[in-house]
Amino acid sequence: AQTxxxxxxxxxxxxxxxxxxxxxxxxxxxxxxxxxxxxxxxxQMILVIRQEAYKQQNATENRFSVNFQKAAxxxxxxxxxxxxxxxxxxxxxxxxYNQGGKLIFGQGTELSVKP
Amino acid sequence: xxxxxxSPRYKIxxxxxxxxxxxxxxxxxxxxxxxxxxxxxxPKLLIQFQNNxxxxxxxxxxxxxxxxxxxxxxxTLKIQPAKLEDSxxxxxxxxxxxxxxxxxxxxxxxxxxx
Numbered sequence: 001a002q003t004x005x006x007x008x009x010x011x012x013x014x015x016x017x018x019x020x021x022x023x024x025x026x027x028x029x030x031x032x033x034x035x036x037x038x039x040x041x042x043x044q045m046i047l048v049i050r051q052e053a054y055k056q057q058n059a060t061e062n063r064f065s066v067n068f069q070k071a072a073x074x075x076x077x078x079x080x081x082x083x084x085x086x087x088x089x090x091x092x093x094x095x096x097y098n099q100g101g102k103l104i105f106g107q108g109t110e111l112s113v114k115p
Numbered sequence: 116x117x118x119x120x121x122s123p124r125y126k127i128x129x130x131x132x133x134x135x136x137x138x139x140x141x142x143x144x145x146x147x148x149x150x151x152x153x154x155x156x157x158p159k160l161l162i163q164f165q166n167n168x169x170x171x172x173x174x175x176x177x178x179x180x181x182x183x184x185x186x187x188x189x190x191t192l193k194i195q196p197a198k199l200e201d202s203x204x205x206x207x208x209x210x211x212x213x214x215x216x217x218x219x220x221x222x223x224x225x226x227x228x229x
Contacts, residue, residue: 004157043204045158045220091157100170101146101216105157 002027004094006106013082014114020067021077021109023092031097034068034075039108040088048090051075053097082113117141119221121207127227133195136224140188140209146170147184148218149192150206158206164190165212197228 003026013019025034036048051059051068058066063083067076079086092106120139128134140147145166150158161180163171166187175182179198184190194201204225208218 043206043223043225045206045208045223047217047219050217093157095216098214100163100165101148101210101212101218102160102163102171103148103150103158103218105159107155108157 002029002094002096002104004092004104004106006092006109008109009107010110010112012112012114013079015082015084017082018078018080019082019111021079021090021092021111023075023077023106025073025075025092025094027073027094027096029096033095033097034066035093035095035103036064036066036075036077037091037093037105038086038088039091045091049077079111084113084115087111087113119207119209119219121205121221121224123224124222125225125227127229128197130199130228131196133193134197134226135191135193136205136207136226138190138192138207138221140190140207141219143211144209144219145187145212146210146216147190148208148210149182149190150208152204152206152223154203161192194226197226199228202226202228 032053034051038046049061063080089108093103147164149161152158161175164184182192204223206223207221210216210218
């Protein structure tokens with residue numbers, strides 16, 4: 001069975017600084033996707049960034065980038081130049097490739113960006 | 116493009132009552148998912164539809180939960196009878212399907228069972 005673990009229940013960062021959220025996962029599969037989702041107080045789950053396991057290059061989306069370490073089964077999210085609007089719950093999630101799209105989520109990290 | 120719509124946004128019921136949630140996916144999305152998100156936890160998949168057929172309902176408590184997707188579009192999730200532990204946010208998501216199954220989520224329905 002696949003599991004996703006986020007060991008940081010809460011984090012805070014000053015506006016304009018950089019913060020890294022941690023995620024580890026466990027699987028015996030070789031082909032899968034990893035995701036970071038953002039869930040603000042409005043509850044709308046928004047995709048932040050996606051990484052295909054077969055790609056060695058780390059994904060980046062503007063201020064968001066990941067550090068994907070396949071051998072270590074680690075998938076951390078780095079947010080640069082943090083903004084007040086980044087305040088939200090962040091969930092790491094795992095999906096086996098081409099098996100229906102079931103997402104397995106971690107417990108979440110609550111990020112607060114302080115002015 | 117319109118997103119995933121859900122209603123109601125909030126619902127408060129007493130235990131042993133019944134409740135139903137509605138989801139309208141993004142037009143053209145064949146795959147629809149219902150997730151349960153208990154406070155302080157990540158979402159957990161309850162059921163997945165491909166068009167109007169069930170793909171995965173392994174974590175759906177079938178003694179009290181039921182779901183259907185008529186004509187492969189809208190879906191309803193029902194709980195009967197509700198228990199206190201069913202208090203959660205119920206999220207609906209949809210996707211085009213393979214290979215990436217990228218999911219788009221609705222705003223969710225917050226259920227409180229008293």
